[in-house]
Amino acid sequence: MPGFELIDRKESLAVKKIFDDGGVLFAHGFENLRKNYHVREFENNFKKYINSKYCLAVSSGTAAIKIGLKSLGVKPGDEVITQTFNFIATVEAIVDIGAIPIIVNIDKSLNIDTEDFKKKISKKTKVVIPVHMLGYPCEMKKLKKICKQKKIKILEDNCESLGGMFEKKLLGNCADIGVVSFDFGKTITTGEGGMIITNNKKIYNYCKEHHDHGHKNLKKVSRGKDSFSFPGFNYRMTELQGAIGKSQLNKISTLLKDNKKKYDILKNNLTNFEKRKLIKGGIPNYDTYIFFAKNFAQKKRILNIIKKKQFNTKNLPDAIKWHCASYWTHVLSNKEIKKIKISLKILKKAIALPIFYKKSKNFYKRLANEINEIF
Ligand SMILES: Cc1ncc(COP(=O)(O)O)c(C=O)c1O
Structure with a gap:
């Protein structure tokens, strides 16, 4: 079950090291005061684990869904389809950006019923969020086929089933974008936290800027002189969470x-x-x-x-x-x-x-x- 059961000296030493190394708890900047970038390292390690091109650590799984939906172009009034057996967070993220949640039944897999999904597609459908509930994968093959025909994007909610697979791919890396939660009940935990997974550079760049007040994080300028092109918000992960995440991922x-x-x-x-x-x-x-x-x-x-x-x-x-x-x-x-x-x-x-x-x-x-x- 959850990674919290495996929290031990490794996590506490990882946190202690941050303080020994200067105590920088913020993921960006403060170059002169720090020795490591823990969130960045966690993202890189996670990327290797899940085998995707891009990973972005954020403050929660709920935030990851919300940013993910926006990166796929969901606007107020658009319809987003998801399933009955779920966690409220998925519907909250849809509602929070002014989109309309459309709910599809589950079958005996306790995941999305692809036949009911077909029936609920309308002209307003922009995205479907299949949710891999309590360890089991959704029927990704059928979903992808339907979505390709209907030009619907897929956001995989893999908050609950990290380590599960579909056709040899780790869940969370089977669609346009995937999300994972690291809250305290999840497979691995950082207390609170989430990860956005994608192989699409445009989606990654959007999420990266959005979760950090629109910062482009240009390498050649300081954060104070950094550029922006759209308003974002603060959904950043802290260095403490990043260091704990690295340790948990090893387990x-x-x-x-x-x-x-x-x-x-x-x-x-x-x-x-x-x-x-x-x-x-x-x-x-x-x-x-x-x-x-x-x-x-x-x-x-x-x-x-x-x-x-x-x-x-x-x-x-x-x-x-x-x-x-x-x-x-x-x-x-x-x-x-x-x-x-x-x-x-x-x-x-x-x-x-x-x-x-x-x-x-x-x-x-x-x-x-x-x-x-x-x-
Ligand atoms: C299916 C599902 N989606 C989203 C979330 C939200 O994740 P978080 O608690 O990290 O915001 C959860 C967490 O319980 C979940 O189980």
């Missing part, structure tokens, strides 16, 4: 390997339950195991077992309100919410078990055995 393969072992224990033991659908060509990051109860009575019994073990579910069902658009009456119209009833029906039967690094394999074995006892 990702350890984390992913551990995830898979425990995920497989659940998968191989909870065989009486319907499983979440994994799309062809997809590899999860294995940080959550999701299965479906047969009915609500059975679900209640399973949740009791989980509770008795002083364990919890991951969003399904404990935080479903924040992760299903059917509840978001404060940002969506009733008309929009009525169209997505089927997703709620699917999600209400789902149980998501988080994979923790610090929980033993035996714990997951016992958990599966106890859940199986309901039969």
Whole structure:
């Protein structure tokens, strides 16, 4: 599960080093006072990991979505499509730039239903945001085909599934632009933070300028004499986050390997339950195991077992309100919410078990055995 479990002396030494080296906490300038550029190094290391041409570190995943949408030319009144099972941040980013969120149902993969997506495309559709939820990839191949025909851009929200893959590409690097979150519950963490991933220089330059008050960051002039061509905002990452991010990124393969072992224990033991659908060509990051109860009575019994073990579910069902658009009456119209009833029906039967690094394999074995006892 989350990188916070692996925070240790390495992160604290990385932070201490910043202070030992002069204490510059800002990502730009102060050349005479500093020895390193941690945010820049984090971006470079991340770029190598994800295998993209450009990466830009920002203050959060939500900021990354917002800047990303603007870089794709989304204007007030444009429609942006995304999915029901999601986190509210995606819809907030759409609404915050004056665009209109259009919500598409999910299927048993718990990710975007490409058939419903086709139905919801209109003349106003500019961008679709497929969201790789709780470790599992979206059907990127079909989406790309539809989007190419309809001239719709894709922003991949990979805030939750870093390390997962689609057709041999790491998620976040499969479309026009991708975003990752490093908040405290994510695969790797910097406390708060996000990354924008793209292979398009124009998109990268737009995001880079936008997240830094419009600064072009021209190399030959000081920041005070720097140029601008459009108004931006401040969505910068700090050096503290950059240094922690580098350390966390070094631990990702350890984390992913551990995830898979425990995920497989659940998968191989909870065989009486319907499983979440994994799309062809997809590899999860294995940080959550999701299965479906047969009915609500059975679900209640399973949740009791989980509770008795002083364990919890991951969003399904404990935080479903924040992760299903059917509840978001404060940002969506009733008309929009009525169209997505089927997703709620699917999600209400789902149980998501988080994979923790610090929980033993035996714990997951016992958990599966106890859940199986309901039969
Ligand atoms: C799917 C999804 N999108 C966006 C975000 C927002 O990321 P952040 O918390 O870094 O703003 C999250 C975070 O929970 C998320 O799960």
